[in-house]
Amino acid sequence: MATMKDFRTENKPTWCPGCGDFAVLAALQKAVASLGLEPEEVVCVSGIGCSGKIAQHFGGYGFHSLHGRSLPTATGVKLGNQDLTVIAAGGDGDGYGIGMGHLVHAVRRNIDLTYIVMDNQIYGLTTGQTSPTSKKGFRSKTSPEGAAEEPVKAVETALVNGASFVAQAFSGDVKQMTVLFEEAVRHRGFSLINCFSPCVTFNKVNTYDWFRENVIRLKDREEYDSGDRDAALSVMRKTHGLVTGILCREERPAYHEVMTGAHSVAASKMDLNIPREDMREIFHSFR
Amino acid sequence: MPQLTWKVGGAQGEGIDSTGEIFATTLNRLGFYVFSYRHFMSLIKGGHTNYKVRVTPSQSGYHGDELDLLIAFDQSTIDENWKELSEGGVLIYDSSRISSPDFPGDKNFLLCPVPITEMAKEAGSSIMRNMVASGVTAAMVGLPRHAFDPLIVERFGKKGEKVVASNKVAIQAGYDFALKRFGQRKELPQPQPEEDGGGHLFLSGNEAVALGALAAGCRFLAAYPITPATEIMYTALNHFPQYGGKVVQAEDEIAACIMAIGANYAGTRAMTSTSGPGFTLMQESIGLSGVTETPMVIVNVMRSGPGTGLPTKTEQSDLNEMLYGTHGEIPRIVLTPTTVTECFRYAAEAFNLAETYQCPVILATDLFLGMSKQSVPFEEIDGVQVRIERASRIGDADLAAMGNGEYRRYRVTESGISPRSIPGQKNGRFVAMSNEHDEGATEEIEDSRNRVEQMSKRMRKLDGWDVDAFGYVYDGPEESTEITLVGFGSTRAQIGEAAARLRERGVKTGHLQLRAVKPFPETSVCRLLSGASRIVVVENNSTGQLAEVIRARVGFHDRITHCLKFDGDPFTVQEILNHCNRSQEVINGWRR
Numbered sequence: 001m002a003t004m005k006d007f008r009t010e011n012k013p014t015w016c017p018g019c020g021d022f023a024v025l026a027a028l029q030k031a032v033a034s035l036g037l038e039p040e041e042v043v044c045v046s047g048i049g050c051s052g053k054i055a056q057h058f059g060g061y062g063f064h065s066l067h068g069r070s071l072p073t074a075t076g077v078k079l080g081n082q083d084l085t086v087i088a089a090g091g092d093g094d095g096y097g098i099g100m101g102h103l104v105h106a107v108r109r110n111i112d113l114t115y116i117v118m119d120n121q122i123y124g125l126t127t128g129q130t131s132p133t134s135k136k137g138f139r140s141k142t143s144p145e146g147a148a149e150e151p152v153k154a155v156e157t158a159l160v161n162g163a164s165f166v167a168q169a170f171s172g173d174v175k176q177m178t179v180l181f182e183e184a185v186r187h188r189g190f191s192l193i194n195c196f197s198p199c200v201t202f203n204k205v206n207t208y209d210w211f212r213e214n215v216i217r218l219k220d221r222e223e224y225d226s227g228d229r230d231a232a233l234s235v236m237r238k239t240h241g242l243v244t245g246i247l248c249r250e251e252r253p254a255y256h257e258v259m260t261g262a263h264s265v266a267a268s269k270m271d272l273n274i275p276r277e278d279m280r281e282i283f284h285s286f287r
Numbered sequence: 288m289p290q291l292t293w294k295v296g297g298a299q300g301e302g303i304d305s306t307g308e309i310f311a312t313t314l315n316r317l318g319f320y321v322f323s324y325r326h327f328m329s330l331i332k333g334g335h336t337n338y339k340v341r342v343t344p345s346q347s348g349y350h351g352d353e354l355d356l357l358i359a360f361d362q363s364t365i366d367e368n369w370k371e372l373s374e375g376g377v378l379i380y381d382s383s384r385i386s387s388p389d390f391p392g393d394k395n396f397l398l399c400p401v402p403i404t405e406m407a408k409e410a411g412s413s414i415m416r417n418m419v420a421s422g423v424t425a426a427m428v429g430l431p432r433h434a435f436d437p438l439i440v441e442r443f444g445k446k447g448e449k450v451v452a453s454n455k456v457a458i459q460a461g462y463d464f465a466l467k468r469f470g471q472r473k474e475l476p477q478p479q480p481e482e483d484g485g486g487h488l489f490l491s492g493n494e495a496v497a498l499g500a501l502a503a504g505c506r507f508l509a510a511y512p513i514t515p516a517t518e519i520m521y522t523a524l525n526h527f528p529q530y531g532g533k534v535v536q537a538e539d540e541i542a543a544c545i546m547a548i549g550a551n552y553a554g555t556r557a558m559t560s561t562s563g564p565g566f567t568l569m570q571e572s573i574g575l576s577g578v579t580e581t582p583m584v585i586v587n588v589m590r591s592g593p594g595t596g597l598p599t600k601t602e603q604s605d606l607n608e609m610l611y612g613t614h615g616e617i618p619r620i621v622l623t624p625t626t627v628t629e630c631f632r633y634a635a636e637a638f639n640l641a642e643t644y645q646c647p648v649i650l651a652t653d654l655f656l657g658m659s660k661q662s663v664p665f666e667e668i669d670g671v672q673v674r675i676e677r678a679s680r681i682g683d684a685d686l687a688a689m690g691n692g693e694y695r696r697y698r699v700t701e702s703g704i705s706p707r708s709i710p711g712q713k714n715g716r717f718v719a720m721s722n723e724h725d726e727g728a729t730e731e732i733e734d735s736r737n738r739v740e741q742m743s744k745r746m747r748k749l750d751g752w753d754v755d756a757f758g759y760v761y762d763g764p765e766e767s768t769e770i771t772l773v774g775f776g777s778t779r780a781q782i783g784e785a786a787a788r789l790r791e792r793g794v795k796t797g798h799l800q801l802r803a804v805k806p807f808p809e810t811s812v813c814r815l816l817s818g819a820s821r822i823v824v825v826e827n828n829s830t831g832q833l834a835e836v837i838r839a840r841v842g843f844h845d846r847i848t849h850c851l852k853f854d855g856d857p858f859t860v861q862e863i864l865n866h867c868n869r870s871q872e873v874i875n876g877w878r879r
Contacts, residue, residue, distance in 0.1 A: 011730045043710045055718050056730045061710040062718030066575055072542035076549020079533055084710055105538040261533035268554035270531045272504030272675050279502055282526055286488045
């Protein structure tokens with residue numbers, strides 16, 4: 001059986017020392033190994049930016065796709081071979097800026113994949129510009145006077161559109177993150193895990209210490225019911241989104257089980273030859 | 288050539304399409320060779336629409352220049368179409384709506400007033416205008432009184448006997464009225480039924496593309512609805528699921544294209560289908576397919592651009608975008624089938640090419656070829672040998688023989704093709720990377736030597752493909768011609784008829800139709816055009832995009848003239864002939 005080591009690669013990540021993405025990678029490697037998955041059964045699909053490099057450092061198959069397009073790529077991979085475990089991963093700019101449209105539709109489909117967003121509230125690789133999740137008033141190279149826009153409420157959007165699994169995690173708590181990833185991968189359907197993953201180089205506001213002071217854990221609230229979508233929205237509003245744990249979980253069929261052409265055999269494993277007589281019958285239906 | 292051309296026109300939503308379809312489908316089933324062309328607008332009700340049917344003694348591929356019979360439901364149908372009516376043509380009009388038809392000119396038409404709306408109301412509802420018109424048609428072209436009955440039962444049987452009966456009543460009313468008042472006025476050519484006595488296949492290019500994909504093992508289509516490509520999706524929805532094929536309506540064309548790339552990466556033969564606006568949105572993923580060396584098939588059914596353009600009209604103006612679109616440089620194949628059967632054959636072949644060369648394959652048609660339903664002999668399509676070649680893959684045994692980490696996905700090879708693993712294969716791990724990457728595909732790398740190696744490897748992949756064996760069809764003398772007509776894709780039938788007419792006049796004429804434009808079959812094009820005194824490049828766009836490619840790749844600048852059309856309609860034979868007549872003058876003008 002594969003161990004966490006099998007999900008590591010030889011190349012060292014090029015992230016800055018202390019980057020929150022190290023924790024995300026480690027938690028993911030640990031989670032898939034503890035679920036008993038083999039490296040060839042797992043595909044990590046990423047967009048671009050610092051977070052997008054995760055596909056290169058994760059020891060399964062990978063697809064380092066285009067900016068904002070990790071979800072449609074991952075959707076295609078899953079529908080191409082539904083037997084694979086598919087992880088989509090990227091940053092807040094990638095997922096909630098250019099890729100925001102895809103998020104809503106992946107949620108609607110309930111496509112069976114795990115979507116990990118490394119949310120650092122800034123554009124890191126391009127050396128520090130305002131991101132869709134930067135708070136209003138956030139100062140950066142592209143908002144010298146402070147950001148004029150409200151931050152996008154991606155998690156709430158996923159909740160409102162019926163996401164069947166929604167959680168938040170924090171790179172300062174790898175243990176909790178690992179458990180959340182395990183739950184998300186195990187979940188049959190779409191799961192979004194928004195991870196507070198601080199950028200230690202360019203974001204001097206939303207730092208590890210800042211999150212430690214401000215984030216609360218749902219686990220500490222005994223009365224919380226993850227089957228109650230309204231409660232999830234309410235807690236997000238009350239905490240200004242600064243909350244970790246499983247916000248919402250609901251069991252329903254995954255897209256590949258109910259879509260047009262759903263089949264128990266993966267598309268990539270189908271016999272492609274159509275009997276000549278079948279083809280002739282199809283031709284004759286066009287008369 | 289004995290033939291019959293017929294058209295019905297009215298406001299959109301009045302049953303014009305169903306009138307045309309009933310006539311065309313019935314004739315096809317009786318063994319006639321039929322070509323149908325829909326003229327329609329981007330709205331649901333109102334506006335002028337018409338449906339033209341051409342019946343020929345053999346397969347045609349084109350709806351004809353002239354018109355023998357026109358059925359006008361309203362005056363605007365006359366305004367829009369009277370010019371097309373031939374001398375001695377029959378103009379049937381709804382006298383319940385038009386008291387006296389108004390058309391300028393002194394053409395000699397046979398005017399046939401028929402109270403179409405009134406008769407339809409008498410039969411039960413004005414909706415049945417189309418049935419009255421069908422009956423009138425049957426009488427005037429010499430079809431039996433009950434010719435349409437089987438189709439009426441098939442179409443309306445589900446709605447109950449009463450509906451079937453009242454439709455038949457409407458048809459018969461039209462038939463009896465027209466036979467008594469006008470009698471048979473036009474002749475149909477001889478039907479040429481299939482061996483089993485039945486009709487030919489009645490297929491559009493779009494339907495043929497979807498069937499070709501299915502036969503080739505495509506088991507995934509992601510697309511976004513767009514005129515004129517949506518029938519590909521409909522056909523896939525009808526026939527893919529039975530064989531485990533999945534169809535996704537994506538949120539946009541960006542997602543559609545990239546989903547299909549994801550599915551191909553996972554080992555499934557996958558495609559997307561679209562038209563101009565969607566094709567533009569796919570440019571970034573076409574590049575992704577190129578750099579990650581992931582097979583991909585994209586069908587672009589061209590329509591008039593730019594922007595939203597004329598969404599329901601035909602054009603061939605995406606050639607440049609298909610040849611050059613996406614930033615950076617990638618290997619790609621662009622196929623331009625010229626007939627419905629080639630739509631089937633090339634759609635099937637596209638999947639083999641995509642897998643062999645691990646690059647995007649663009650299959651280009653247009654509204655004219657994609658949406659025009661036409662008679663195709665069963666043998667012609669059934670005779671296409673579809674082979675499924677899953678080349679350029681690495682087997683499990685080969686991977687097992689390697690240690691973990693030994694397999695290099697983007698290994699630099701002489702052919703440029705590197706054996707591909709797919710997720711699920713042990714020891715085959717790699718990252719399909721949109722960044723420049725090394726041979727091992729494990730990380731992005733900016734080293735300049737590696738960059739040159741990987742770029743060169745990708746760009747030489749297609750050197751091994753013999754496009755000259757595949758990429759064109761030529762008709763005419765090979766050594767020298769007075770004039771050679773050149774086109775690509777859907778224009779083959781009209782250019783072919785124009786060439787035939789020139790030959791009848793004693794002009795030594797060649798006809799070169801391109802079926803692949805990337806890679807460009809330049810050896811053949813050069814050979815076939817070098818003996819032509821005049822070269823007329825016929826294309827449905829305003830800048831002569833194909834002519835530009837010929838000039839750039841082959842030459843002959845001083846012999847090429849452009850025959851261009853970009854008003855949204857397909858070429859007529861006469862338009863091509865008119866240009867040919869002028870082309871010597873054009874060339875003389877340059878030489879002066």
